[in-house]
Amino acid sequence: MEQEGAGTEQPARRSRKAGRRARKSNGNGRDAAGSSPRLRDVLFKDLRPTDLPSNFRQDLKRLYRFYLDEERRTQLAAMGRVRRTFKLLGWLLKSLLAKLSPGRRLALFASLVMCFLGQVHLNLPDGDKLETDLRFWGFLILLLVLMLELMEKVAARDEIEIARQVQLALLPRTHPQPGGWSLWSFMQPANDVGADLVDYIELPGGRLGVVLGDVAGKGLGAALLTAKLQATLRALSLDCPSLSDLGAQLNSILHRDGIDNRFATMFYCEIDTATGRLRFLNAGHNPPFVLRASAIETLEASAIPLGMMAGTIYKEGDLLLQPGDALVVYSDGLTEARNAADEEFGAERLRALLPRLRGLTAEHAVGLLIDQVTAFLGGERPHDDLSLVVLARPGGAAGPIPPPFVIPAARPA
Known part of the structure; x- marks a missing residue:
């Protein structure tokens, strides 16, 4: 009994001492009375000397x-x-x-x-x-x-x-995975708010819209224009007869309501999951890559970015993805990422990585590319928003593939 009492007395004393220490300091330099933190705690809070x-x-x-x-x-x-x-x-x-x-x-x-x-x-x-x-x-x-x-x-x-x-709430919370397709995206703002747009839009007839846009500039103003572009696109895409008309309407609205020197590049596509066909619109955006079984193609822009000039004519493109093909869409923040030697990651470096994506799901493909960009940066902070979308159609080797073609837009009378 004496040994048991002695054994419980020491923990009790330790507990009382711990309590006094806890009352003296609550873990962030403040005592129990709520006085100001010590100067030492303020100076060295979250400090990592190695960084x-x-x-x-x-x-x-x-x-x-x-x-x-x-x-x-x-x-x-x-x-x-x-x-x-x-x-x-x-x-x-x-x-x-x-x-x-x-x-x-x-x-x-x-x-x-x-x-x-x-x-x-x-x-x-x-x-x-x-x-x-x-x-x-x-x-x-x-x-x-x-x-x-x-x-x-x-x-x-x-x-x-x-x-x-608010911007985070507007981002997609899930990545749709239509039957026979693999879809994944990544978006990393350079600052607290970003000017890149990544979104998925469910459309009538079982179609799926995928967009990656990039508004010129940085900061809160660019982020607000990005939200406007997203809302406008969601409203117009539901019943627009063609992507040429969609581009013309988006351009008209952004030019009318926009600010000088504020414009947006955008790549938008609609997927017919049953046939593997895509119709797409490239408004001044970086040319996405189409990874085939034995080739790599690019989808060039059909016109200047949205909001730059009234009356711009945009063209709708058509593309067939066979089993085993993938579409890689990216923002210029990826290719223009710079390392400590002030070297750009570049479109050619990205293109050289694409053959390694064959046979991967979209999620693993995005992970591989982002890991390569991160390794290239070597700890440097990106100076621009970095966004990436990969749409893959898993399957075997592809047969003969028709090349992508562009449907000319009807000129206004």
Whole structure:
């Protein structure tokens, strides 16, 4: 009995000590009274020291691309090292100031001047001398500008998170698998919200619509236009007599209601699961690949992207997928993915991978391609939304296959 009592007393003491520790800290640097987290906990929260070098390099690349346009980057590449350094600093500073509001622009410039002047000596009218270190005041002004910018960013983040949740709700929750077909897709936004569209549309007569679209630009504005394109396509595709008419109506609506320099590329196809025939519309999108038993074909765009020019004529294409064939549709975020050496993944690298997809289901084919892109990036963050759709018709070797052809659209009278 004594041994049993002694044995239970030690765990009891340990339990009381654990309770005091738990009350002292609730696991994220706050004590039970709800006081502020310790500075050490704030500084080192979610910190992975091994990731710091790669994260720092990626942040520098993102800053470089954000503050300098393609023309500036091309000019810098042609300069010598010394001249390039001074030009880079000057252009970065001007671009930074241009992106701030007028008040903060002046405040930041004043803080930089103060930091440059440092300690100053002023002769007062009564003969006294005033010495002050302007770097301290410059630092305070710089901190104030940073706090204001961070405040707006955090406030905008909440709105973007809501938009992200709405966008996720609009994505397909399942991948339809019609009898004799295999279908899978992948979509990875480069930012919190994406501008790529991947959707499946159930149509009358047992047909299935599949779309991959890419709206120009990034951020919340592009995401809203993507949602508009999705809603418009879903409404029009149910009873449109031809895909030529569908393209014309989509183009008219996006051109009428769109914003300058905002357009959308789109590849849309409708599958007749019984016959294996597809009718498709390529509005300025990257040419999808058709993987045959012994060949690889491409489906070129029939016209410019949607919303660019009123009255554009689009053409409907027709395609037959035999057992063993596959259709691979992708966004430019896949082929334009860049690694640390600033090399593009490229359409040719994608094409070279396609023979490895023969005999795979669409899910495994998508997984293989995404794994290859991820390995190519080597930890680099994609700078554009990355989307992929694979439609496969599993089966044996294909026989003679008619080539895809395009049905000319009827010109308006």
